[in-house]
Amino acid sequence: MSQKPTSRRAHGPSAEGFGSRIRECRRHTKNNSGKQRNGESESEYAKIERCLTQAHNSLGRNGDESLEQQVRKAAPRNASQQREQQALRHEEADDTRAAGAEGEARGQITLALVSVIGALNTQIAALDAEIGRLLAAHPDRHIFASLPRSGTIRAANLLAEIGDCRQRFPTDDALAALAGACPSTRQSGKRTQAVFRWSCSKKLRAAVMDFANGSRMADPWAAAIYAAAIARGCRHPHAIRILARAWLRIIWRCWQDGVAFDPALHRGRQHGTT
Secondary structure, rough: OOOOOOOHHOOOHHHHHHHHHHHHHHHHHHHOOOOOEEOEHHHHHHHHHHHHHHHOOOOOOOOOOOHHHHHHHOOOOOOHHHHHHHHHHHHHHHHHHHHHHHHHHHHHHHHHHHHHHHHHHHHHHHHHHHHHHHHHOOOOOOOOOHHHHHHOHHHHHHHHOOOOHHHHOOOOHHHHHOOOOOOOEEEEEEEEEEEEOOOOOHHHHHHHHHHHHOOOOOOOHHHHHHHHHHHHHOOHHHHHHHHHHHHHHHHHHHHHOOOOOHHHHHHHHHEEEE
16 A cells, blocks of 8 residues: 655644634734733734744745744744843943043053063062072982972972981881871771871972872883872872872982982882882
8 A cells, every 4th residue: 555655744733723823923913003012012023923924934844843943943032132132232332432441441451461470470580590599509409300300390399398307207108198198097996097198298298299290291100100090990189199109219218318310229110119
């Protein structure tokens, strides 16, 4: 048996039902001639009628779209939205008329901010140069400047926070604890729990973590430790703390011996362990 071809109009309401809506809209427009209803004049109803007529005429061409979608695309905004847009256009016109004086004032402010930025950059460059001069004059400069991707600022931060008093940190564990690179152990009865160490030197922790995070970009050993921690399910901050703890063992040894960093002198690096 042959099947009747499926019309594309089946996807939306019929043209007859839609035409009845148009006729109803026209009757409503005539009944409200010369009046205003809820702030919408007759011209609003004329726009609605034109919209419905356009949607009705395109019903056959756009049968895949529902009638509601077609009307929503072509329907004008309601009166309140149109009034808001009109008020916004008036405000924009006022701004355009005042653009001369206001634009000149804003230009002066911009120039003032640019001059402030220029002065700040000059002071920052002067401070960087002073930090470099003081770092070069310190006897422990070669220790921290030899670390991978340390640079002048990172090396100066590490040196300033760790200091040059060797008796302050008799072991690398003491340095790691003050830097917040190792967990804090809590014990209650037979239960032991390792938690994040909150009590530490915040400036030392910031300096050590910043160095550890940068070192993994240039040192394969550091990158391998970080990748292994991430593979075990550690988040980025935790993985950086693990890497920082490994670095502090090396930094402490170099600092105690007064020698520059040399990858060949550390067996842990050769075997890829932490």
